Amino acid sequence: MSNAASTSSDYSQFRQTFFAESAEMLADMESKLERLTAHGLDREELDAVFRCVHSIKAGAGMFNYARLVDFAHGFEALLDRMRDGRMQIDTTVANLIIRAADVLSELVSAAQSERAVPTDVGVAVSEELSHLLSLGLSTSGLESGSDGPETPPLRRVEIRFSPRPGLLRHANEPLLVIRELGGLGEMTTVCDTSRLPGLETIDVEETYFAWTFELTTEASDSTIGEVFEFVADDAEISLTTLETFSSEPDDMAEDEAFGLWLEPSEVPSATVEVSATQLDAGSQPLHPLAPMPTKSASLSSIRVDLFRVDRLVNMVGELVISQAMLRQELSQLTHKTIDGLEALDTLTRDLQDCVMAIRMQPVRSVFARMPRLVREVASKLGKHVRLTMIGEQTELDKTVIEELADPLTHMIRNSVDHGIEMPDTRLAKGKSAEGSITLSAAHVGSNILIHLEDDGAGLNRERLYNKAVEKGVIAEGTKLSDEEIVDLIFAPGFSTAAFVSDVSGRGVGMDVVRRNIMKIGGRIQVSSVEGKGTRFTLIIPLTLAVLDGMLISVGAEKYILPLTSIIESFRPLPSQIRVLAGGGRVAHIRGDYVRLIALNRLFDVDSAIDDPTKGLIVLTETADGTRIGIVVDELIGQQQVVIKSLQQNYTPVLGISGATILGDGNVALILDIEQLGEIKEQNA
Amino acid sequence: MAKRVLAVDDSKTMRDMVNFTLKNAGYEVIEAEDGLKALALAKAQSVDVILTDINMPNMDGISLVKELRAQPQYRSTPILILTTEGGDDKKAAGRAAGATGWIVKPFSPDKLIAVINKVCP
Numbered sequence: 001m002s003n004a005a006s007t008s009s010d011y012s013q014f015r016q017t018f019f020a021e022s023a024e025m026l027a028d029m030e031s032k033l034e035r036l037t038a039h040g041l042d043r044e045e046l047d048a049v050f051r052c053v054h055s056i057k058a059g060a061g062m063f064n065y066a067r068l069v070d071f072a073h074g075f076e077a078l079l080d081r082m083r084d085g086r087m088q089i090d091t092t093v094a095n096l097i098i099r100a101a102d103v104l105s106e107l108v109s110a111a112q113s114e115r116a117v118p119t120d121v122g123v124a125v126s127e128e129l130s131h132l133l134s135l136g137l138s139t140s141g142l143e144s145g146s147d148g149p150e151t152p153p154l155r156r157v158e159i160r161f162s163p164r165p166g167l168l169r170h171a172n173e174p175l176l177v178i179r180e181l182g183g184l185g186e187m188t189t190v191c192d193t194s195r196l197p198g199l200e201t202i203d204v205e206e207t208y209f210a211w212t213f214e215l216t217t218e219a220s221d222s223t224i225g226e227v228f229e230f231v232a233d234d235a236e237i238s239l240t241t242l243e244t245f246s247s248e249p250d251d252m253a254e255d256e257a258f259g260l261w262l263e264p265s266e267v268p269s270a271t272v273e274v275s276a277t278q279l280d281a282g283s284q285p286l287h288p289l290a291p292m293p294t295k296s297a298s299l300s301s302i303r304v305d306l307f308r309v310d311r312l313v314n315m316v317g318e319l320v321i322s323q324a325m326l327r328q329e330l331s332q333l334t335h336k337t338i339d340g341l342e343a344l345d346t347l348t349r350d351l352q353d354c355v356m357a358i359r360m361q362p363v364r365s366v367f368a369r370m371p372r373l374v375r376e377v378a379s380k381l382g383k384h385v386r387l388t389m390i391g392e393q394t395e396l397d398k399t400v401i402e403e404l405a406d407p408l409t410h411m412i413r414n415s416v417d418h419g420i421e422m423p424d425t426r427l428a429k430g431k432s433a434e435g436s437i438t439l440s441a442a443h444v445g446s447n448i449l450i451h452l453e454d455d456g457a458g459l460n461r462e463r464l465y466n467k468a469v470e471k472g473v474i475a476e477g478t479k480l481s482d483e484e485i486v487d488l489i490f491a492p493g494f495s496t497a498a499f500v501s502d503v504s505g506r507g508v509g510m511d512v513v514r515r516n517i518m519k520i521g522g523r524i525q526v527s528s529v530e531g532k533g534t535r536f537t538l539i540i541p542l543t544l545a546v547l548d549g550m551l552i553s554v555g556a557e558k559y560i561l562p563l564t565s566i567i568e569s570f571r572p573l574p575s576q577i578r579v580l581a582g583g584g585r586v587a588h589i590r591g592d593y594v595r596l597i598a599l600n601r602l603f604d605v606d607s608a609i610d611d612p613t614k615g616l617i618v619l620t621e622t623a624d625g626t627r628i629g630i631v632v633d634e635l636i637g638q639q640q641v642v643i644k645s646l647q648q649n650y651t652p653v654l655g656i657s658g659a660t661i662l663g664d665g666n667v668a669l670i671l672d673i674e675q676l677g678e679i680k681e682q683n684a
Numbered sequence: 685m686a687k688r689v690l691a692v693d694d695s696k697t698m699r700d701m702v703n704f705t706l707k708n709a710g711y712e713v714i715e716a717e718d719g720l721k722a723l724a725l726a727k728a729q730s731v732d733v734i735l736t737d738i739n740m741p742n743m744d745g746i747s748l749v750k751e752l753r754a755q756p757q758y759r760s761t762p763i764l765i766l767t768t769e770g771g772d773d774k775k776a777a778g779r780a781a782g783a784t785g786w787i788v789k790p791f792s793p794d795k796l797i798a799v800i801n802k803v804c805p
Contacts, residue, residue: 011701011793018697051739055695058768061790062701171760171784172803180802230785230803 011062018059019112025052026105031368033101036094043083050079056108068107071122074129075100081133096132098372099125154218155244160237162192162210167234169205174231178211181227185217214242306398309358313545316348316355317642323348324663356543360395363441363448366405367392370412370439377416384433385420390440396448397543403520404450404540407513411452411536412437414510419456419534429531431455443542447522450538459528461485468494486526490514491625518622518674520544521564547643549660551636551668552618554599555608558668560641560660561618561630565673569618569635577612587617587629594619597676598631602655609633622677630676643670655679686712687804688729692722692736692748693766698789702735705793706800719743723751726758733804734763735787738774746774746781753782762803 029052032045041049057072078097081087103122110117159181163174181187192210196202217224221239228237327341367389378385396404420426420435427433438453464485468474473491480488488494492511517524522540541548541564549560576588577596585596596617600608609615610631617629641660646653646669657672689711691702696717703713714731716722720743722736734752738745745765752758765778765786775786787799 014697014700014704017700021695021697047739048741051694051741054739054768055698058766058789059695059697061768062697064790168760170779170782171762173762176802176804233779 015063018063019108022056022059022108025055026101026108027365027368028052029101030105030372031364033098034368034371036089036097040089040094046079046083050076050083053079053104056104060108060111063111065107065111067117067122068104068111071100071103071107071126074126074133075104077133078129087132093132096125096128100129102372153244154216156214156216156242157224158240158242159213159215159224160210161213161228162236163207163231164234164236165206167207167231170230170234172231172234174207174209174211177227177231178213181213181215181224184219184224184227185215187213187215189213210236304358313355313359314642314644316352317545317644318661320348320352320642321661321663321665325665328664356397356545357395359397359399359543359545361398361401362393363396363401363404363450364392366401366408367439367441369405369409373409373412374416374437377413378420381417382422383416383420383435384423385416385435385437388436388438390438391442394441394443394448395542396441396540397545399544400520400540400542403516404538407516407538408439408450408452410513411510412439415452415454415456415534419454419458421457444539448540448542450540451535452538453533453535455533458530458532458534459486459489459526460530464488486528487625489526490524521547521562523564545643547641547660547670549639549641549670550618551639551662552630552632553634553636554603554632555605557599557603557605557608558636558662558666559599559632560639560668560670561620562670562673563638565620565622567619567621567627569616571614571616572612574613585612587612589619589629592627594627594629596629596631597679599671600631602676602679620673620676622674626677628673628677630671641668641670686710687732688712688714689800690714690716690722690726690731690734690736692716692719692734692740692745694718694737694740698737698766702796705796708793709797709800711800719745719748719751722748726752727755730757731761733800734758734761735766735800736763737766738778746777749778749781749783764799764803 029049032041032049035041035045053072053076057069057076060068060072075097078087078093078100082089082093087093103125106121107117110121161174161177167174178189182189190212192212193208195210196208202208215224224239225232228235231237323344327345330337330341370389371387374385374387415437416435420437421429421431423433426435436455438451440451440453442449461482465474465480465488468485468488468491469476469478471493473488473494474480489510490513492509494509494511514524517538517540520540521544522538525537525539526534527537528534547560548563550563550566552559552561572587572589578586578588578593580586585598586593587596588594596612598610598612599605600610612629612631615631615633616635618632618635619627619629621627639662641662643658644660646656646659653669655672655675656669657675658670659667660670662668689702689706691699691706691713692715693699693702694717699715699717703715706713711733714725714729716725718740719736722734723743725731726734734748736745736748743751749763749765752761752763762784763782765774765783766789767774767778767786768789778786784803785799787796791799
């Protein structure tokens with residue numbers, strides 16, 4: 001009998017599938033449980049939640065995650081009782097279910113990261129579960145294996161086996177049973193054919209034979225029983241030990257994973273066979289509770305290795321480029337050729353769109369975590385908050401979605417913590433006691449817009465300004481526009497004492513949020529009316545694989561500047577340029593001095609324009625709001641480019657985030673404004 | 685010719701494991717993620733052994749067994765149900781529906797192969 005260890009090692013390669021699947025199921029369950037408190041669950045939803053817990057339990061069993069199995073078992077039992085109506089949902093049960101789902105999710109992630117879970121995790125919930133079910137759930141897990149004596153004594157047994165018709169109806173085959181039994185040792189077989197009728201009255205679905213075997217074997221009763229396990233109900237079986245060749249005690253250990261339908265001694269008269277007969281009548285209805293297929297769109301998906309998708313995306317990118325190259329080369333040819341090329345152009349672009357779409361996922365996976373977050377934070381603070389989510393089906397690149405989770409979590413925490421007021425404060429202001437937060441997502445062009453809006457206290461300009469002065473973010477007396485004051489919340493080091501509470505804590509400020517959003521090529525804006533609420537807008541590119549860029553030239557070289565970081569471009573007057581002591585230059589723009597970075601100096605480009613008054617300055621802004629001016633020869637035009645990693649194919653270069661291949665086949669480097677902003681004057 | 689096993693389970697992990705194990709044991713394995721799809725597959729091509737989970741969306745394992753037994757070509761095809769520990773009522777339901785036998789999850793590869801061999805004609 002194979003033991004648990006071999007199970008886990010043989011199937012360990014499926015662990016990743018299990019965790020990916022579990023994560024999907026848990027997210028799905030979470031979104032269903034979200035509605036539990038509000039409207040309860042309908043049958044279909046309850047079934048889905050049950051299946052999730054059940055599948056996790058079954059999978060966890062395969063990998064020997066004993067605690068997970070054990071916990072899931074109790075949870076499953078509760079859900080099962082709800083399914084068959086033995087238990088009604090009230091607030092206690094609903095709360096328990098939600099907490100149980102949390103514990104389950106924690107145990108799954110603990111198992112995945114192979115870290116030990118503190119022993120007290122889930123104990124309270126387990127106890128409540130078993131109390132509610134009034135059954136003792138063991139806390140030991142799967143330890144009840146069969147470690148019986150290894151070698152039972154050699155003996156000679158007599159086995160009688162007399163099948164009934166039900167055996168054939170259950171598609172069991174006596175021959176296979178006899179063959180298997182013969183595998184246990186040396187066997188003589190005697191067949192009793194006395195019940196066989198004449199050929200004319202024979203019924204092919206009737207059983208007429210009975211057998212008596214004499215088997216010399218070391219197999220225990222339970223091992224022999226296993227041979228008959230599927231037919232025990234459909235046959236008369238008896239086992240007698242005729243002779244034992246060794247004095248060792250018989251091994252009666254039960255194999256729990258493999259019992260008999262019923263013990264041979266207590267075979268009842270054919271009670272279960274009736275239904276098989278009913279079956280033959282063909283009148284068996286579908287399971288009355290089996291939900292019919294409705295809108296299970298999520299089921300018709302496949303799981304593809306991200307690496308393959310990336311390769312596909314990359315190859316289509318190459319295709320687009322070669323196609324553009326061809327087009328350029330052949331542009332002098334006939335109209336017919338050009339028509340053909342244009343058709344190819346359209347097709348290539350469609351293909352590119354399709355391939356990009358493979359990487360797209362609904363933002364639901366991130367949004368789904370938010371209701372729980374809001375509920376937890378609100379209840380911790382004693383606030384009432386209603387979260388409305390719109391546009392969860394909006395699709396976004398998988399990588400972007402993952403990068404979105406942290407900033408969004410932080411922002412929502414902030415909104416509940418600092419935005420929404422305490423119920424009595426709200427009532428005093430003439431608002432409803434329950435605060436409202438709206439999270440919405442929508443496509444706009446090649447971006448996705450995410451709005452996070454609350455009807456809370458809004459931002460107090462005076463307090464923001466004073467805090468900023470106090471923290472040294474701005475000098476006292478600095479004149480700021482209203483917009484600039486509100487933007488102070490994104491300034492590094494601004495996290496005020498009030499911003500580091502127990503809930504929003506961790507010392508992470510909105511500057512980190514902004515930086516994370518910038519990292520995925522996005523922007524964040526805020527608008528707020530004091531007393532009315534605050535609205536954050538995230539503008540996120542749909543994908544990280546392509547970039548909207550501005551093609552610029554410096555000497556013979558071409559570079560791409562990310563469009564999102566460009567503010568404006570202009571040709572400065574000589575009076576605007578100052579040269580600093582170290583050789584660096586600044587430009588005086590509307591009262592501010594902006595550091596200039598000359599790409600020709602930085603990257604050693606020959607024959608480029610070095611004097612900004614003869615070329616252009618492209619004014620850019622980094623994530624933390626620092627402005628730098630890039631000195632270039634000229635702007636060539638706006639262009640969508642496919643990003644190629646320089647790091648992967650060459651080596652990281654300071655100030656360069658990647659490369660792309662232009663329509664003419666030349667390579668253009670993509671500038672990294674964040675890094676350029678950090679480069680000190682010496683080279684620039 | 686290799687015997688064809690139809691593995692029915694809504695869990696991809698479980699299907700992957702069954703598929704891997706039985707393929708290595710020389711079986712051909714086809715998969716379905718719920719009862720309805722399994723039924724359609726079984727009608728479209730001949731299957732030698734069916735191994736089905738019980739809890740599945742759209743059509744559960746018990747209903748699948750009943751539906752299959754109502755098909756003339758599957759009256760005497762071995763059908764095994766996958767149950768979890770302590771699922772005695774499920775076993776009884778499976779049997780009443782006409783299932784040939786059962787396998788308890790968790791199972792080891794050896795056990796799975798042994799049980800399939802046991803019923804495979």
